[in-house]
Amino acid sequence: MKKDDLLENTSILEAVDNLSSMAELNLEELGHDKGEVDSVLHLQTSHWLDLKNEEKTIKSVKDTFRTVHNYLKYVYKKEGTQLKDKEIQKGVKSIVALAAEAAGKVDQCVKLFKDKKGVSESKEFKDLIDFYEHKILKRFEEVIKSEEDWDDEWSGEADAADIQRRGLKDLETVTKDRDYELFFISKEDGSKFYNKNLIRHIRLVADFDLIIGSLSGDDPFLRIKILQDRMAHEAALFLKREIKGDLDKWIKKAGKFRDNYFVQIFYHSITALLLAANPHNLLIRKVGKGSISYFEDFRKYLRAVLDSIEYEQLIETLAGERDPFFKELLHIVHKLCFFLYMNKPDYSDSFSLLSRVIGREKKKGMVASLSLWNQVLDDHEALHSELKKFPSGPLFKVIDILHGEEVHGFDPYMQDDMPLFLCSLDVGKKEVGLILSAAPLHQKQIDKAVVIGEFLGCMRYAKEEKKKFLLINFQDRTSWKEFARSHALEEFQKNAEVTNCIDVITIPKETDYYAQSDEYLKISSAKEFKKTLLDQVKSGENCGYYFPKEYERESLIKFVNDSIEWIHIRFFGEKEELSRKNRLDYIEIFYNILILKFIKLSEADYVIFSAKDSIDTSAIAAASFYAFMKLLSIGSDWKEDEKELFLNTIFLRAFLIRERTVDNRAMSRGVSMLSVLSGELEMNRTKIVKELKVFGLS
Numbered sequence: 001m002k003k004d005d006l007l008e009n010t011s012i013l014e015a016v017d018n019l020s021s022m023a024e025l026n027l028e029e030l031g032h033d034k035g036e037v038d039s040v041l042h043l044q045t046s047h048w049l050d051l052k053n054e055e056k057t058i059k060s061v062k063d064t065f066r067t068v069h070n071y072l073k074y075v076y077k078k079e080g081t082q083l084k085d086k087e088i089q090k091g092v093k094s095i096v097a098l099a100a101e102a103a104g105k106v107d108q109c110v111k112l113f114k115d116k117k118g119v120s121e122s123k124e125f126k127d128l129i130d131f132y133e134h135k136i137l138k139r140f141e142e143v144i145k146s147e148e149d150w151d152d153e154w155s156g157e158a159d160a161a162d163i164q165r166r167g168l169k170d171l172e173t174v175t176k177d178r179d180y181e182l183f184f185i186s187k188e189d190g191s192k193f194y195n196k197n198l199i200r201h202i203r204l205v206a207d208f209d210l211i212i213g214s215l216s217g218d219d220p221f222l223r224i225k226i227l228q229d230r231m232a233h234e235a236a237l238f239l240k241r242e243i244k245g246d247l248d249k250w251i252k253k254a255g256k257f258r259d260n261y262f263v264q265i266f267y268h269s270i271t272a273l274l275l276a277a278n279p280h281n282l283l284i285r286k287v288g289k290g291s292i293s294y295f296e297d298f299r300k301y302l303r304a305v306l307d308s309i310e311y312e313q314l315i316e317t318l319a320g321e322r323d324p325f326f327k328e329l330l331h332i333v334h335k336l337c338f339f340l341y342m343n344k345p346d347y348s349d350s351f352s353l354l355s356r357v358i359g360r361e362k363k364k365g366m367v368a369s370l371s372l373w374n375q376v377l378d379d380h381e382a383l384h385s386e387l388k389k390f391p392s393g394p395l396f397k398v399i400d401i402l403h404g405e406e407v408h409g410f411d412p413y414m415q416d417d418m419p420l421f422l423c424s425l426d427v428g429k430k431e432v433g434l435i436l437s438a439a440p441l442h443q444k445q446i447d448k449a450v451v452i453g454e455f456l457g458c459m460r461y462a463k464e465e466k467k468k469f470l471l472i473n474f475q476d477r478t479s480w481k482e483f484a485r486s487h488a489l490e491e492f493q494k495n496a497e498v499t500n501c502i503d504v505i506t507i508p509k510e511t512d513y514y515a516q517s518d519e520y521l522k523i524s525s526a527k528e529f530k531k532t533l534l535d536q537v538k539s540g541e542n543c544g545y546y547f548p549k550e551y552e553r554e555s556l557i558k559f560v561n562d563s564i565e566w567i568h569i570r571f572f573g574e575k576e577e578l579s580r581k582n583r584l585d586y587i588e589i590f591y592n593i594l595i596l597k598f599i600k601l602s603e604a605d606y607v608i609f610s611a612k613d614s615i616d617t618s619a620i621a622a623a624s625f626y627a628f629m630k631l632l633s634i635g636s637d638w639k640e641d642e643k644e645l646f647l648n649t650i651f652l653r654a655f656l657i658r659e660r661t662v663d664n665r666a667m668s669r670g671v672s673m674l675s676v677l678s679g680e681l682e683m684n685r686t687k688i689v690k691e692l693k694v695f696g697l698s
Contacts, residue, residue, distance in 0.1 A: 014388055015067040016095065017175055018060070022102035025109055058119070061106055065124040068099055069131055076135055096132050099125070177394035177658055179481065181443075181612055183401045184410035188447050194402075220357045220386075221393060221659050225292070227353065228416075228656065229283040231345045233291035235418075236276035236298070242339045243332055250328045257325065262310035266329065269301030299414065305333060306453025334464070337457030341435055341608075344421040347648045354655055358382035366637040369678040373671050376650060383651070383661040393659020412438030412613050413452055417657055419614070422622060423645060425629050427599050433606040436622045436649065438613040439475065439485050446481070449488040459498040469502040470604035472595060474611040474621055476510035478544045485612060490546050503602045507591055508544030509617050509666075516583050526578045530564050533590065551601055563593050570688060571680050581672065588673035591621075592628045596697050615653045616663035623649040624670040631674075631681050632689065 075092060103125050107118035119125055173179055182193040247270065257263045275281055276294035283290035305311055311333075314326055355361075358379055367375075387393070401407060413419070419437035426432075440455035462469060471493075477486035486506055493504045512518045513536055523529050536543045537560050547556065567589050568574055572582060599607055609622035623646055630642065638646070650670075654662040681688060 012067060012071045014175075015064045015071070016098070018064040019068070019095075019098045019102045022061070022064075022106050023098055025105045061119050062122055062124040065099060065103075065119075065122070065128050068095060069124065069128040071095075072128070072131055072136055076131075076139060092132075092136060096129070096136075099128060174398050175392045175395050177660055180394065180398065180658075181410040182446075182481070183398055184407050184415075185443055185446050188445060190445075193446075220353060221390070223353060224350075224656060224659070226283055227350045229290045229292040230349065231347075232276055232295035233279065233282055234346055235343050236273050236291065236295050238343055239273060239336060239339055240277045242342075243335055246328065246332050246335065250325070250332060253325050253328075260310075262305070262308060262314070263329070265301055265308065266305050266333065269298050269305060272297035272301055302333075302336065303414065303453065306337075306457060311453075331461075331464070334457045334461035337454045338461035338465075340454055341419045341437065341458050341606075342421050342433075343419070347644075347652055350652055350656060351644060351648055354383070354651060357386050364640060366639060367643050368637055369631065369674070372638055372643060372646065373675050373678075376647065376667065376671050379647070379651065380661055380664065380667055383655070384664075387659075387661060397658065409442055409444035411442040411452065413440065413454060414442075417613050417615070417653075419608075422626065422649060425626070426633065427596070427629075430603070430605075432599060432604060434622060434626060435606055435608045436614045436618060436653070437608050437610050438615075438618075439473070439489060439610050441485050441488055443485060447484050449484045451488060451492045456498070459501045462501045463498065467501070467605045468603060469606045469608060470599060470602045471502060471504045471608040471610055472598070472621075473504060473506040473546075474509040474609070474617045475506065476508040476544050477506055477541065477546060478508065478511060482510070482612065486546070489610075493548065503548050503550070503598075503604070504546070505548070505598055506544065506546035507594065509591075509611070509621070511544050513543065514587060516580050516587075521580070523583070524577050524579070526568060526572070526574075526576050529578055529583055529586070530568060533564055533587070534561055547598075551598075559597060560594070563590060563597075566691065567593070570684075570691065571676055584669055585673045585676045588624070588669055589677060592625055592673075593697065595625060596629075600697065613657075615658055616666050619649055619653050619662065620666040620670040624674060627674050628677065631678055632692070 072092070103118075103120040107120050186192060254263060254267065272294050276291045276298055278291075280286065281289070281291045281294060283292070314330060359382065360375075360379065417438045419435055419440075422434040422436055424431050424433050439449075440452050441449045442452050443449040459469070471489065473486055473489050475482040475486045477483050477490075489504050490506060493499065493502050508514060513520050513532070516523070520532070523532065534557075537545055538557055540546065567586060571589060572578065572586065575582070578586065595607075609618045609625070611618040611621075626649065627646055630638075650667065651662055654660050
């Protein structure tokens with residue numbers, strides 16, 4: 001196969017993603033109303049489908065079939081001997097079966113277009129099937145004995161076709177980076193969530209995409225390690241500055257306690273921190289261990305301190321009268337934990353790399369909101385297209401997990417998803433800090449999660465300093481995957497030691513109602529929609545919401561009802577019928593108003609935006625709220641630093657931590673809501689601000 005044959009198409013991973021989403025098309029939901037169809041599709045498809053651009057859609061489908069065809073050519077030519085392997089045979093057969101199913105679904109979808117033939121009649125699809133039937137099958141040494149072989153290996157499963165499809169859908173989940181935490185977590189009985197079927201399909205496509213990647217130019221992720229090293233160095237410098245005064249006083253007394261295990265472990269953590277802060281240890285200046293590795297050592301030693309029996313004994317037995325030396329030690333430990341959440345990285349180099357990757361030219365001066373929303377969409381599309389040229393970052397992160405050291409649970413903080421301080425905002429007369437963080441939890445088993453010591457230490461220091469946190473949890477507590485994490489956070493605030501330091505509220509962003517899918521898909525009546533929204537909040541935990549009992553329920557429900565009515569009047573002109581896009585925007589605006597209300601009710605000094613990680617849902621929520629507050633308080637023109645903070649919050653976490661672009665669904669919803677909000681503010685800013693004062697929100 002020629003190099004050009006590989007490069008003209010998407011990767012085989014992208015093709016499998018596309019085929020999976022084609023095969024999953026819900027044709028009953030699509031109907032024949034093109035005005036509604038896009039809002040349905042953005043939740044259930046990939047980039048291949050655009051009903052507003054029929055030519056682009058048909059081309060994308062044909063390109064997908066061409067990619068699979070080229071893949072089969074590659075397997076036929078390069079992996080001929082491996083075609084004798086029954087596992088490879090099964091994998092190839094499942095991909096072709098998926099392509100056939102996808103063609104059938106797209107044929108039905110194409111009926112929405114004018115004068116278009118079914119894709120199953122296209123040259124690309126026919127060539128694919130012809131090559132498979134006349135080349136690949138002849139190379140197989142034997143026909144797959146589906147029923148017996150699969151039943152032996154996968155006892156209790158339904159049938160071979162379902163298993164094949166599940167493997168490819170699992171592969172799509174991996175490449176889209178959905179539910180990656182399940183690779184770290186076991187089921188209730190201790191068994192794994194992934195199986196051999198998934199590993200087989202990873203093996204089937206990974207080598208092929210590595211070849212494509214090697215032909216596609218410089219991989220931008222090769223430069224990320226240097227950027228991460230510099231950010232680790234800066235984080236260490238920040239922490240060193242914050243504790244220097246306390247540490248200098250304490251260290252003078254530490255000599256006589258040098259044999260104490262607890263003191264030794266803490267001293268190891270400080271040594272690693274100082275090495276990370278030393279500029280001579282930057283990777284650009286040396287070969288070998290760099291700041292990033294020393295900072296990782298610091299985090300491991302600090303975790304060992306916080307998990308130690310000695311630490312718990314100090315907290316419990318010395319609660320009344322602590323030895324001054326150990327009292328100072330605990331103060332430094334807790335101060336370190338607190339400022340881990342106050343770290344504000346310099347993302348300028350990372351942002352420059354991202355801009356180079358997507359080919360964006362830096363523009364100085366003020367930027368209008370509409371221009372910024374369009375830039376987000378353009379940047380997302382450009383980054384997605386660019387990253388298709390390289391092996392899938394999420395896929396190879398999973399391979400690292402499968403072939404790496406023993407996994408000890410899902411712990412975002414220890415897995416490089418560290419919290420960061422975004423900015424301070426004026427909320428009324430109070431300055432409030434915005435923090436982006438993964439859920440501060442460690443989870444080994446799907447039904448159990450515990451708060452990490454770093455977060456508890458942060459709260460203990462906050463208690464000393466009389467600071468208050470509000471943690472907004474966007475996980476879906478009605479989901480089996482996220483209930484344990486949500487419950488652990490909600491229960492944490494009830495700990496008597498931190499009661500006055502933190503409030504936790506849960507506002508779910510993964511429910512059917514939030515997506516307006518399934519039973520809520522056809523609710524077009526504004527009256528019915530408003531009632532269901534109010535009922536959702538009133539139902540509380542049953543529908544995924546959680547609010548502390550300290551908040552007076554009747555006044556809160558009144559606020560919710562008044563807000564729902566006001567949004568309908570102000571942003572949707574009291575329309576009797578609301579499209580699905582209207583309803584999605586409606587919910588997003590309501591969520592931001594609800595968040596603002598809780599910030600004022602809690603009188604928090606800091607607000608943490610949190611989901612299972614800090615990458616998609618929470619990052620978009622934080623960026624949207626930042627923009628929401630800016631639009632309300634200042635105006636629609638953005639300074640350079642404001643624009644960069646907004647874009648950094650959206651894109652950089654996914655790019656640096658998971659080596660991909662941000663989730664398209666979350667990003668599209670955030671931008672859509674901001675477009676509605678800024679459009680109305682352009683015309684009625686003064687009136688809206690006055691009306692918000694009635695709610696006590698301005």
